[in-house]
Amino acid sequence: MFRSTPSRRILIVTDAWRPQINGVVRTLESIGRVLQAAGHDLHYLTPQRFWTLPVPTYPEIRLSLATRRAVARHIGMVAADHIHIATEGPLGLLARQYCLDRELAFTTSFHTRFAEYLAMRMPVPQPWTYGYLRWFHSAATRTMVPTPSLRQDLLDKGFRNLTLWSRGVDGERFHPGSKTWFTDLPRPHLLHVGRVAAEKNIGAFLELDVRGTKIVVGDGPDRLRLMRAFPDAVFLGYRHGEELGAIYRSADVLVFPSLTDTFGNVIAEALASGTPVAAFPVTGPLDVLSDPKAGALDADLGQAVLRALTLDRADARAHGERFTWEVSAAQFFQALEPVLAPSRKMRA
Structure with missing residues (x-):
């Protein structure tokens, strides 16, 4: 659907990246491959560019020790037509502020129920975390969410400007076939x-x-x-x-x-x-x-x-x-906003 459009330079900012193995990383990598194959110039701003610290109780996740200046320099060098901020962590915050300071439009996405995850590990009330998430996404032209039921749940919590962005699967890697594992273990x-x-x-x-x-x-x-x-x-x-x-x-x-x-x-x-x-x-x-x-x-x-x-x-x-990732990438691309597009006044 987006193959007939002129090539665009797209920057995706994400605090979740390799070596993490999760749905956020897999999604961003997968749609990136589709967008690049369609002729778009894709760039990522990830923790790999910075020193990081492990999250307490969850060392697989590392938070970037990025500076405002370093993030601004990288975003300025990319000179993207579209900026998408995928996560609400340190890099997402710095990229958000960069866009607001320069009155650039950007989109965000809601991948993870951090309020529930945090409450499982620390005595942080979920309404507090949802207040932060609502504030973070309020500045975006639109926020992409993966399912209709999540969209309704977030609307009920006061989020606005939500649009659907589904997920895909690699049909060549994941397909029916013969049973080659677990043959010596009791079924099912x-x-x-x-x-x-x-x-x-x-x-x-x-x-x-x-x-x-x-x-x-x-x-x-x-x-x-x-x-x-x-x-x-x-x-x-x-x-x-x-x-x-x-x-x-x-x-x-x-x-x-x-x-x-x-x-x-x-x-x-x-x-x-x-x-x-x-x-x-x-x-x-x-x-x-x-x-x-x-x-x-x-x-x-x-x-x-x-x-x-x-x-x-x-x-x-x-x-x-x-x-399919082709459908997912098309939804993502159609939801992007030009950085210089006229839009509602963004709120810090």
Whole structure:
């Protein structure tokens, strides 16, 4: 859809970047490849340019020790037609102020429920964090959100100028095929993929009283604790590329116990692999699993697993084919705003 447009120079500012492995990084990298293939000049401002410090209790995430001057110099050198601020951390704050100081229009996106995540680790009331997030995004021409249910939730919390930006999946990497993993483990093979952290609610999956083998792919601060608590589960650590695709294809069900994800990229990856999904009926799964033939939603996660085991893998794959990075990149591009576009008065 955006291939016929003139080439644009786009700057994406993000506090989340490699070596982090999460949905934000995967999304920004994936749409970047599509936009570059369409002829656009894409630039990223990431923590890789600066000294960083690890986040307490979550060392995988590192915060940039960037200065206002360094960020301004980089943004000025890029001279972008469009500026998108993807995260609300130190780099996002400095880029936001740069744009406001020069009356440049910019867009933002809402990827993560930081209010809920922070409250799990520190005694910070969620309304305080949402107040900061609302203030941060209020200066943007528009804020991109991944699902209709999240959009409504944020509107109810006082956010404005929200537009939808869905997610995609690499259909060449994640596709149906033969079962090559777990052949020596009792079936059914129940899989979880994602960060092994408190906000993912993995305990709700591992505590299920269901037959078969529970398998966890990923790493994070809760991995050792969960390995000790659930010795019968199989923990594989991070897996990537074709190996990860083969793991999805070999699973009977992906179990997605998170109550706080805004989309759930791994749901789309599982569906594209022909693997049905079991999840709670909350924001993210409610939107992605809109076809009951592709996955099962239930407040009783065990019942969702049992129903998912009865679903046809071909139906899961057919639903998963709806999510492509080409469509996602087109939505992102159409939501961008020219930096010099006339717009409403931006608020600091």
